Amino acid sequence: MDDTTPVAIIGAGPAGLAVAACLRQAGVDFIIIEKEQQAAPAWRRHYERVHLHTTKRYSSLPFAPFPKHYPRYVPRGLFVDYIDAYAQRFDLRPHFGETVEAIAREDHGWRVEATSGPLRARHVVIASGYNAEPLRPGFAGIDTFTGKTLHSADYRNAAPFAGQSVLVVGMGNTGAEIALDLAENGAKPTISVRGGVHIVPRELFGVPIQMVGMAARLGPQRVNDVLFPLILDLVLGRPEKYGLKRPRQGLLQQIAAASRIPVIDVGTIDKIREGAIKVAPDIAEISERGARFADGKHGEFDAIIFATGFRPGYAKFLEPGIQPDRSGVTAQASDLGLYLVGFHNAVTGLLREIAIEAQAIADDIHYRLSRKRATEILPI
Template identity: 45%
Template sequence: MNPDDILVIGAGPAGLAVAACLHAAGLPYTLVEREAHVAATWRRHYDRLHLHTTRDLSTLPHGPWPTGTPTYPSREQVVAYLDAYAARHGISPRVGVTVEHVRRDGDRFTVRTDRGTLTPRVVVFATGTNAVPVKPDFPDLENFAGSVTYAATYRNPAPYGGKRTLVVGSGNSGAEIALDLAEHGVEVSMVVRGPVHVVPRDVLGRPSQATSILLSRLPIDVRDRIVGTVMRLAVGDLSRYGIRRPTRGLNRTIVEDGRIPMLDIGTVRMIRAGRIRVLPAVQRVHAADVTFADGRTLPFDALILATGYRPGLEGVIDGYGALSDDRGRPRVNGGLSGAEGLYFVGYGIAPTGVLRTIAQEAPRVAALVKRDVSA
């Protein structure tokens, strides 16, 4: 079999997991990556980042973590794990290759890249959900005179010392960046646009991820009643600080809205201590200040936009609109996508952990690919 018959796109955790599973199944493949290294996104993440899910529940197929790795590995430890994983499975991607367009032509695909054209029988997309930052639609954002950066390029608090900083967004990246700034004495505010569930990373010494997995066998409304009771006791009422709990349960908001809760690793403590100020939705940006939905206008020197990402596949895959949801994510991950020979791994909402979900999806896709190329 020719390795060019199977094309895997992306050498982050999902692409590496797929490559390892294909190798274990005895299937040669080609792996391409637009960056210069595997795990490029993890290499760029902010310095204080640790894996938000536990080591033991975040293991890729055929690749245990090294002995002595802490429960929540650091960014550097995740990068080292992925480097070692690639080496263990003989994964050598073609780096510096950007896929520009993919379309089906008969029994093969035509894949146009900036390094030439490929014609595989099967294509597996594993480029991740963080390809394109979502630009907020604030009026006059371009007129802000201070610094404006996206969460994807934030590294550490050093550039923000002495600056009144607004973090726009309260997802996991936004909440942790705000915490990082507060811990280093930066005057920081965080925008929480609407109701959001807040979940401590650990409750009574038990990882919330493990509890989520345990409860996942129950009906969704039963799960939400249990989680709601626990969160009221563990987190309490944060409405006086500007954080309101949604009327629908946590799992309902994940499944129906695609909204992952704020995973708290210390942000709530800083909010209660007055070290992080919570503000409502941004209404307008001016040269030196920002107006919010409650009518307040406050001065800021720096904005950090933690407003989410999209996979950015719309202009790459021919006919992608029929395969994707309204957030630009594939409707089916780790299974039959609806397009013959085309698969997606690692793009879904993962309430029990992204790496854990990738570890479940990659072997399934490898088995389907083997069926395709053996037909």
């Protein structure tokens, strides 16, 4: 691996490749470091039925719209094909199998310690992924459970669970869709929901919910947070009927304050309404054959799937004391030469934000490198 570069990009997922393509268009050299052996490894590992919840029109990476024959909501396999074609189109060649162990300040740049040796860079772009490390909270009694346990990161399809009673812990988008997959393929799922959850349809009166969210940003947040529940009750029914409560925070307020995206329903609510998916409250304790819930009831299960989320994971290789902002280009990021991309989960869609952030980061890096070169050639 080269020992110096203007820009080191950590991660070859959609975010890292998007920044690289924008830098390529700007004529800026870079090196991409990826710990796996292929680009977009997280997408290759996703459960089989997953589709983009955002439309292809607003989910493509810079300079490369999705092919016209792709459906409105792109499935996992076609998205992986798109990523591979994107890397080839812009001649993006990541250094695969390189794990970043540490990133620290050095002179006016950065020193990136990787498995094959150090790399010095003027700028570092961290694109290692919002879902880099699975989170699996501890539950009392988990060691006594005799059935199968796994994190949603390891779930592929429902085939191994046909005929079984399965507890899905957590109702984010992943938990809701895994429960739906199980219900549609012969399993008997129960979702354990901790606290409240906002649920929206993928399309509202034929309009993609992503576009509704984009329009909603133009209006007052408080007004929209009052109106949305009334409209959603008409479309999906009152969630309280099915054991689901809404959070006290409004839908848009929760996104702004905690980057928590609502569950985008693709059929789970219908299965809950039919009784094919059961809903249970938070887990109080896991037992040898199942779980006891916060309401005192006990259920027996053959397997437990923890859809309990992920964490970014970049903090473990950053120099102590450095706390980068997750929103792309900031004054602090520009001054440090350190950027994050792909960590701002917005109502308008993560991939759309990635495309916007990638171009802004590339523009900022290009400007700073050009200014530095101009300063160096000025006569004394």
